[in-house]
Amino acid sequence: MINFLESIPENSPYSMAGFYIHATLVRDNKRFNRAQKLFDRWAAKGLRTFERVTTEMGIDYRGHFNCMGAPNPGIEFFIKNAIIKDDDEWEQYLEEARRHPTPEDLENAKQFTRRALTPPDLTPFKGPKNPGHSP
Numbered sequence: 001m002i003n004f005l006e007s008i009p010e011n012s013p014y015s016m017a018g019f020y021i022h023a024t025l026v027r028d029n030k031r032f033n034r035a036q037k038l039f040d041r042w043a044a045k046g047l048r049t050f051e052r053v054t055t056e057m058g059i060d061y062r063g064h065f066n067c068m069g070a071p072n073p074g075i076e077f078f079i080k081n082a083i084i085k086d087d088d089e090w091e092q093y094l095e096e097a098r099r100h101p102t103p104e105d106l107e108n109a110k111q112f113t114r115r116a117l118t119p120p121d122l123t124p125f126k127g128p129k130n131p132g133h134s135p
Contacts, residue, residue, distance in 0.1 A: 005050070011058040017116035018050045018064035019109070023071035023079060023097060038083065065112040068100040 008014075024043040025035040047064055054061035071079060076094070084090045101109075 005053040005057075008057060008059060015060040015062050015116075016050075016054055017062040017112075018047065018066075020046055020064060020066035021069040021101070022046075022066065023069060023075050025093070025096065026066065026068055034089075042083070062116040063112070065109055065116075067105040067108065068097060070098050070100055 008016075020043065022043045024039050026039060043066065047066065050064065051061060053059075076097075079093070080090055084093050
């Protein structure tokens, strides 16, 4: 991702928006006490990198959309062995993870995309307005 961002010319005339689909619990997941901590450790780095690089390069960053996606077997193995080692927490996590993306996730992605694609001179863009999604 960093190579891609750094390949964009400084002060590019284009706008950019980020889409982050990950196997980490989203920050505001009420079922999991550690959701915020896990998100910050495993998913937030990409968000911060996008924000930092686009700011440094003077690129119009239109915000980001993020949601949990179902992990593939390799990612499941990694999460089970390196992150969520408690069996009860693992079962809860897996049940949650495998139901994503939900119809609500997909609708939120569509709404974010519509806003991100609206030219800045037509409406000010303040980032995503969807619950669970961060500016």
